[in-house]
Structures are given as C-alpha cells and as structure tokens.
Amino acid sequence: MSAKDIxxxxxxxxxxxxxxELLxxxxxxxxxxxxxxVAAAYLEMAYVGGLNxxxxxxxxxxxxxxxxxxLSRLSEPPDGS
Incomplete structure (x- = not known):
C-alpha cells in the first residue's frame, strides 16, 4: 500500500x-x-472498555x-426548551 493509499x-x-460525531x-x-x-453512561462504559x-x-x-x-453537550439544555 502506497503512502497516498494510506x-x-x-x-x-x-x-x-x-x-x-456530528450526527x-x-x-x-x-x-x-x-x-x-443513557448516552453519557454508554460513553463512559465505552471509554472504560477501551482502557481495559x-x-x-x-x-x-x-x-x-x-x-x-x-458530554459537554449533554450539560446544555435540549433545543426547544
């Protein structure tokens, strides 16, 4: 595989x-x-899984x-609130 392919x-x-990420x-x-x-819990579990x-x-x-x-977005109020 060439450098350009990589x-x-x-x-x-x-x-x-x-x-x-944007989605x-x-x-x-x-x-x-x-x-x-729930989303925050899954993000934390995935990170810990990566560490382990x-x-x-x-x-x-x-x-x-x-x-x-x-997670910083989770602390913001939902749109329309």
Missing amino acids: ENRFNYLLGRITAL TAGMLATADEERRK SNVSEHLLKGFRSTKENL
Missing part, C-alpha cells in the same frame, strides 16, 4: 468518524434528559476528546 484511507475514516451531537441536542443520561483492552494511547486520546465534547 493517506486516502485515513481521510476516508476521518470523514466517517466526523460525520458520526450524535445533533441527536443529543434534541434528546430529553433521560436519553442524555489496552488500545493505543492515540486511540484513547481521540476517544477521550470526543467523549468530553459530547
């Missing part, structure tokens, strides 16, 4: 991850308090950043 694959995956943020923006608590599975530090840093970003 770069293209990385950019493709980054695009998918970004789209999923999740949008869904959380309109979620009620109960659903927000010895994934790379870079993957954990990326996940931690996304988790913190989404």
